[in-house]
Amino acid sequence: MRTLKTLRLISAFYQSFFISTWIITGCCLWIFGEYGWISFSSLVWLKIFTLGLVFFFMDKYKRHEIYYYQNLGVSKKVLWCSTVAFDFLLFLTSILVTYTIG
Amino acid sequence: MRHKLEADSILLNFGERRILSSIYLKCETGEITGLLGRNGQGKSCLMNVVYGNLNPASKSTRFDNISISQAFKRPDLLTYLPQFEFVPSHLTLRRIFSDFDLNFEVFENTFPEFREKYNTRIGSLSGGQKRLVEVYVIIKSKSQFSMLDEPFSHLSPIQIEKVCGLLAEEKKRKGFLITDHLFRAVVEISDNLYVLSSGVLQLVKDLTDIERFGYAKL
Numbered sequence: 001m002r003t004l005k006t007l008r009l010i011s012a013f014y015q016s017f018f019i020s021t022w023i024i025t026g027c028c029l030w031i032f033g034e035y036g037w038i039s040f041s042s043l044v045w046l047k048i049f050t051l052g053l054v055f056f057f058m059d060k061y062k063r064h065e066i067y068y069y070q071n072l073g074v075s076k077k078v079l080w081c082s083t084v085a086f087d088f089l090l091f092l093t094s095i096l097v098t099y100t101i102g
Numbered sequence: 103m104r105h106k107l108e109a110d111s112i113l114l115n116f117g118e119r120r121i122l123s124s125i126y127l128k129c130e131t132g133e134i135t136g137l138l139g140r141n142g143q144g145k146s147c148l149m150n151v152v153y154g155n156l157n158p159a160s161k162s163t164r165f166d167n168i169s170i171s172q173a174f175k176r177p178d179l180l181t182y183l184p185q186f187e188f189v190p191s192h193l194t195l196r197r198i199f200s201d202f203d204l205n206f207e208v209f210e211n212t213f214p215e216f217r218e219k220y221n222t223r224i225g226s227l228s229g230g231q232k233r234l235v236e237v238y239v240i241i242k243s244k245s246q247f248s249m250l251d252e253p254f255s256h257l258s259p260i261q262i263e264k265v266c267g268l269l270a271e272e273k274k275r276k277g278f279l280i281t282d283h284l285f286r287a288v289v290e291i292s293d294n295l296y297v298l299s300s301g302v303l304q305l306v307k308d309l310t311d312i313e314r315f316g317y318a319k320l
Binding site: 005008009012013015016062064065066067068070071072073075 | 153155174175176177178181182184186187188189190192193197201202240243
């Protein structure tokens with residue numbers, strides 16, 4: 001029950017910024033579809049860089065919202081580690097799926 | 103059983119400027135502890151230090167004599183209402199009340215202006231309504247203690263009266279540390295009062311101390 005609630009809170013936090021990271025993933029997939037594996041390492045670095053930018057802007061403009069999650073027992077570290085890991089895994093999986101079906 | 107929150111040995115500097123130096127703060131369940139002080143004296147910093155979000159040069163925060171430096175990891179012990187809006191604007195009232203395990207109907211009965219707002223996003227409410235929801239969920243949260251930083255800001259006099267009623271009711275099961283510039287309301291509901299001045303926390307033994315410590319004229 002507690003785990004389910006934590007997941008729900010992490011998902012609410014992810015909703016605050018997922019559109020920007022999904023757009024970037026979409027652009028990366030398009031580039032990967034065009035240029036193939038030769039572009040892979042550059043795309044990985046692009047993804048890491050843009051995730052860093054998202055973190056910077058969220059920390060600057062939405063840092064007050066962290067108190068909501070802290071009051072419910074989810075720390076800033078847990079929020080960021082889980083959402084960034086999920087977003088990056090989603091990126092890698094999408095690349096793999098694009099390669100498989102392409 | 104009465105629970106106890108204590109904070110002391112706090113030393114907080116911002117560069118050369120000393121913000122907090124001589125602090126001993128004690129809150130107990132069943133009591134409301136008021137914290138007064140002029141702007142920039144470090145009231146919010148003190149609350150953030152107790153909550154664990156601000157790391158001073160030294161500090162000791164204890165719950166029932168057990169040292170807990172990152173109280174934000176223990177919402178069963180302490181919740182915190184910061185002075186700014188903190189609830190993500192995309193969440194509905196339904197979602198917020200569900201996250202805090204609270205009954206919306208009880209809230210609606212106390213504040214009828216929220217009828218038919220159950221599925222409304224908090225971001226679309228007025229500033230006063232947003233603040234009221236935030237104050238309510240923290241006061242009603244299932245923690246031993248709650249710290250409230252300027253809970254009365256943006257609220258109308260009738261809402262302030264109702265919030266004071268809620269605090270009086272909830273203090274039967276928990277303890278509150280409250281700071282607000284509506285000091286007469288704070289004085290009225292508090293069982294203990296402190297004034298923070300020049301980094302030093304002074305216990306108010308007599309109401310004339312408020313004037314003596316340079317906070318307000320009575």
